[in-house]
Amino acid sequence: MPQPNVYWFYNQGTNDVAKTAGPAEDANFKLITAGASGHLFAPTGQAATDGDPANTRDNIVVPDSGSVEVDETYIDNGSTIEQVPLAGTNQGKQSGGATRYPFCVHFDGPTSGPVYLECWDNSNHNTINSKALGSGTPDNSFIKGIATTGAGPINPDWVAGGEAKSLAGSADANRLILSATPLTGPTELYFNLAIRVPAGAGPFNANPVFALRFDWI
Numbered sequence: 001m002p003q004p005n006v007y008w009f010y011n012q013g014t015n016d017v018a019k020t021a022g023p024a025e026d027a028n029f030k031l032i033t034a035g036a037s038g039h040l041f042a043p044t045g046q047a048a049t050d051g052d053p054a055n056t057r058d059n060i061v062v063p064d065s066g067s068v069e070v071d072e073t074y075i076d077n078g079s080t081i082e083q084v085p086l087a088g089t090n091q092g093k094q095s096g097g098a099t100r101y102p103f104c105v106h107f108d109g110p111t112s113g114p115v116y117l118e119c120w121d122n123s124n125h126n127t128i129n130s131k132a133l134g135s136g137t138p139d140n141s142f143i144k145g146i147a148t149t150g151a152g153p154i155n156p157d158w159v160a161g162g163e164a165k166s167l168a169g170s171a172d173a174n175r176l177i178l179s180a181t182p183l184t185g186p187t188e189l190y191f192n193l194a195i196r197v198p199a200g201a202g203p204f205n206a207n208p209v210f211a212l213r214f215d216w217i
Contacts, residue, residue: 003216004109004183008032010075010084011102014095016152019104019188029104030082032075036123039077041210043070043195046093050074050083063199069159070195073102088194090156100152102192105212111183113215117176117191119143119167119208128168132206138168142197143208147176148190159194170213178212 009019009029020026032039045058054076060068072094073087087103088096096102107115119141121127134140144164146153155161168174178189 001110001112001216004107004111006034006212007106007108008034009104009106010082011086011104012082012084014085016086016099016101018101018190019106021106021186021188023106023108028101030075033077039075040207041193042074042076042081044072044074044081046071048072048074048081050081052081054078054080056081060197062197062201065199067196067198070197073193073195087192089153089159091159092194096192096194097156098153098158099192100148101190103190105178105189107183107187107189109183110185110216111179111214112217113182114177115179115183115189116170116213117145117147117167117178118170118211118213119175120169120211121206121208123209123211125170125209125211130206130208131201131204132208133168134166138171138174139166140198141166141168141174142195142201143167144194144196145176146192147178148192149178149188153192158192159196164194175213 007023013028019029047058069091073084074081085095086099090097
């Protein structure tokens with residue numbers, strides 16, 4: 001079984017619809033370049049605007065109690081930042097909520113095992129010590145995710161509703177199971193992401209790495 005090619009996409013619009021099958025972009029979904037020189041996942045405050053120059057970011061206000069969702073979600077392509085308006089929950093300041101199709105990964109062939117989305121400190125996939133990933137406690141990760149291929153979230157605030165996983169490392173409790181069974185051929189898999197910053201987080205700077213884990217023997 002050859003290794004399948006994998007294509008990552010984000011939904012640039014407000015149409016909560018599935019991607020056209022296959023590895024090409026469509027009217028809603030744009031390609032994300034993966035790897036060390038690829039695009040960046042860029043949650044930021046609401047002063048940022050779709051199409052602003054690369055590296056544009058805005059601060060958020062960390063609350064005195066509870067947590068706050070980072071306002072908006074962008075993909076930094078090295079030239080501009082492009083918004084993913086359907087990302088996150090209804091606690092952000094864009095069009096998130098019980099949305100099913102903000103992010104997609106397309107596999108162009110089968111796998112021999114399940115498909116997982118994980119978060120790590122680095123591309124060696126060996127530590128989860130950064131503050132954003134819970135300082136070594138995966139359940140405290142700021143990065144929340146939900147797999148949505150089979151169905152969308154039940155709750156518009158799917159984090160508070162208990163549907164989310166806190167992403168950090170490779171334990172099943174803290175990674176997204178995008179497909180619990182091997183893929184038999186070309187497939188689109190979907191998920192949503194939100195960033196929740198807890199009270200007392202203080203200043204932080206982190207560049208976590210998203211990784212897909214699968215077998216293709």
